Amino acid sequence: xxxxxVAAGILSAALGASRGKKIxxxxxxxxxxxGIEEECxxxxxxxxxxxxxxxxxxxxxxxxxxxxxxxxxxxKFPLRENRMLLCPFCxxxxxxxxxxxxxxxxxxxxxxKTNT
Amino acid sequence: MTKQILKxxxxxxxxxRAEENRRMFADAGLFVxxxxxxxxxxxxxxxxxxxxLLGPAVPVGVxxxxxxxxxxxxxxxxxxxxxxxxxxxxxxxxxxxxxxxxVSDLGMENGIVFIENxxxxxxxxxxxxxxxxxxVVTGVPEGADKPYKYITMFRSAHIAVLSKNDLSGxxxxxxxxxxxxxRAVMPxxxxxxxxxxxxxxxxxxxxxxxxxxxxxxxx
Ligand SMILES: Nc1nc2c(ncn2[C@@H]2O[C@H](COP(=O)(O)OP(=O)(O)OP(=O)(O)O)[C@@H](O)[C@H]2O)c(=O)[nH]1
Ligand SMILES: [Mg+2]
Ligand SMILES: [Zn+2]
Numbered sequence: 001x002x003x004x005x006v007a008a009g010i011l012s013a014a015l016g017a018s019r020g021k022k023i024x025x026x027x028x029x030x031x032x033x034x035g036i037e038e039e040c041x042x043x044x045x046x047x048x049x050x051x052x053x054x055x056x057x058x059x060x061x062x063x064x065x066x067x068x069x070x071x072x073x074x075x076k077f078p079l080r081e082n083r084m085l086l087c088p089f090c091x092x093x094x095x096x097x098x099x100x101x102x103x104x105x106x107x108x109x110x111x112x113k114t115n116t
Numbered sequence: 117m118t119k120q121i122l123k124x125x126x127x128x129x130x131x132x133r134a135e136e137n138r139r140m141f142a143d144a145g146l147f148v149x150x151x152x153x154x155x156x157x158x159x160x161x162x163x164x165x166x167x168x169l170l171g172p173a174v175p176v177g178v179x180x181x182x183x184x185x186x187x188x189x190x191x192x193x194x195x196x197x198x199x200x201x202x203x204x205x206x207x208x209x210x211x212x213x214x215x216x217x218x219v220s221d222l223g224m225e226n227g228i229v230f231i232e233n234x235x236x237x238x239x240x241x242x243x244x245x246x247x248x249x250x251x252v253v254t255g256v257p258e259g260a261d262k263p264y265k266y267i268t269m270f271r272s273a274h275i276a277v278l279s280k281n282d283l284s285g286x287x288x289x290x291x292x293x294x295x296x297x298x299r300a301v302m303p304x305x306x307x308x309x310x311x312x313x314x315x316x317x318x319x320x321x322x323x324x325x326x327x328x329x330x331x332x333x334x335x
Contacts, residue, residue: 002208002239009126017120024117028126033268035242066267068300083264085300095300096271101242105124109117 006036006103007044014054014108021110023057031100032066032079066100130243133212137219137246145226146219147328150245152269153253154262155235158279158310160188162253163230165314167197169321174328175227179218181210181234188232198222209239212246228328237262241269248331249324255280260290263297270298274327276307277320 014026030036038061049055066079072092085094125131141148153159160180167176178199180189183206192199200221202214210233219229231247233240237254252273254262257280263270270276276298284291299305308320 002242006126009129013122013124013126017122021118033271035238035268079267085264085297093296093300096267101268103126103242105122105126107119107121109119112117 003036003040003044004048006041007048010045010059010105011048011052011054013105014057015052017108018053018110021053021112023054023108023110025058025060025109026054027060027062027106027108029062029064029102029104029106031064031102033100034103036103038063062106064098064100064102067097068094069097070094127242130212133216134244134246137212137216138248140216141219141229141246141248144224145332146224146229147227147249147324147331148219148229148231148245148247149324150231150233150240150247150250151253152233152237152240152250152273153235153255154237154258157235157253157255157258158277159232159235159253160191161312162251162277162279162310162317163232164192164195164197165310165317166230166321166324167192168195168314169318170228170324171197174325175224177222177224177227177229179215179222179229179231181214181218181232183207183234198224204234207234208236209234209243210245211243215245228324237266237269241266241272249274249327251275251277253277253279256283256287256289259287260294261297263294263301267301271301271303273302274304274306275320275323276302276305278307278309280311281309281316282311282313 014023045059067076068079069076070087070092073090075089076097087094151159170176178192180199181202184203186201189199189201200218202218250273252269310316
């Protein structure tokens with residue numbers, strides 16, 4: 001629900017790295033548990049980047065899935081489609097195995113010409 | 117085309133501010149508790165109970181976050197509790213900067229400050245306020261599946277509270293299912309049950325006193 005805040009944060013970081021050149025792609029890393037809805041972020045990005053060096057740029061999102069680990073057999077499996085938080089192999093209780101709350105800009109790609 | 121590697125935390129500004137808050141709270145001897153939960157989960161009721169239990173022994177104050185209005189702040193003041201209001205004007209979570217101002221406005225030292233976050237089980241999870249302890253409150257009427265659906269919030273909390281236990285008969289609350297969810301997502305599963313009667317929050321009040329003592333020893 002705070003995708004607008006996130007989009008504004010991306011914009012200021014990307015503009016800071018732009019050195020006056022137009023931005024082509026902003027690569028993000030977003031964890032499954034970061035609370036960000038991709039489609040909503042895309043719409044917010046279009047809105048905040050309008051008339052800036054980021055207009056018409058693309059958000060390239062790498063998604064980090066959340067994983068569970070079984071307390072009984074130790075096997076790992078994705079959280080998705082496992083909403084009862086039980087092990088699909090032995091029925092044991094699972095717990096979260098990674099944070100999956102990443103939310104950062106990995107890189108920014110600019111066009112070479114200035115201000116085009 | 118030129119590619120620049122950045123690795124920049126998008127909410128980094130808030131995180132930096134939260135670290136400053138943590139130092140400021142430590143210097144002032146304030147043990148700060150961030151109380152999160154959905155709308156109407158019982159946050160104000162719990163804070164009010166805890167303040168009445170802790171108040172005689174320790175100075176207590178409340179920073180009340182709401183999208184609009186100061187109804188909860190008035191409720192607390194009517195109960196003799198020191199409280200200041202923050203309105204986010206539609207914002208879905210409190211930020212570290214807002215909380216810095218709110219705690220300063222309280223003008224307290226050496227005590228416990230409760231921050232009531234915006235009623236929302238999603239966004240407040242991602243915003244560190246510089247608190248020493250985070251509590252998530254969910255009520256019996258909301259259902260036992262909340263830890264399964266709001267993983268990020270429950271995982272980020274030190275303590276979970278199940279409120280409105282006086283209603284558990286009417287709602288057929290599945291405690292075992294609820295607790296299994298907490299065990300799966302909380303790093304250390306610790307939770308308390310409360311009801312309308314303030315005395316039901318006594319075990320949690322004692323726990324907070326213990327946590328505060330540990331915290332002051334660690335500073
Ligand atoms: N029966 C019962 N009612 C409760 C309990 N805790 C809170 N309530 C009632 O639930 C309603 C909401 O409680 P609040 O404490 O205002 O909840 P809140 O989380 O602060 O609500 P917002 O600030 O609006 O998000 C009020 O009518 C309370 O009286 C409880 O333990 N038992
Ligand atoms: Mg309230
Ligand atoms: Zn297993």
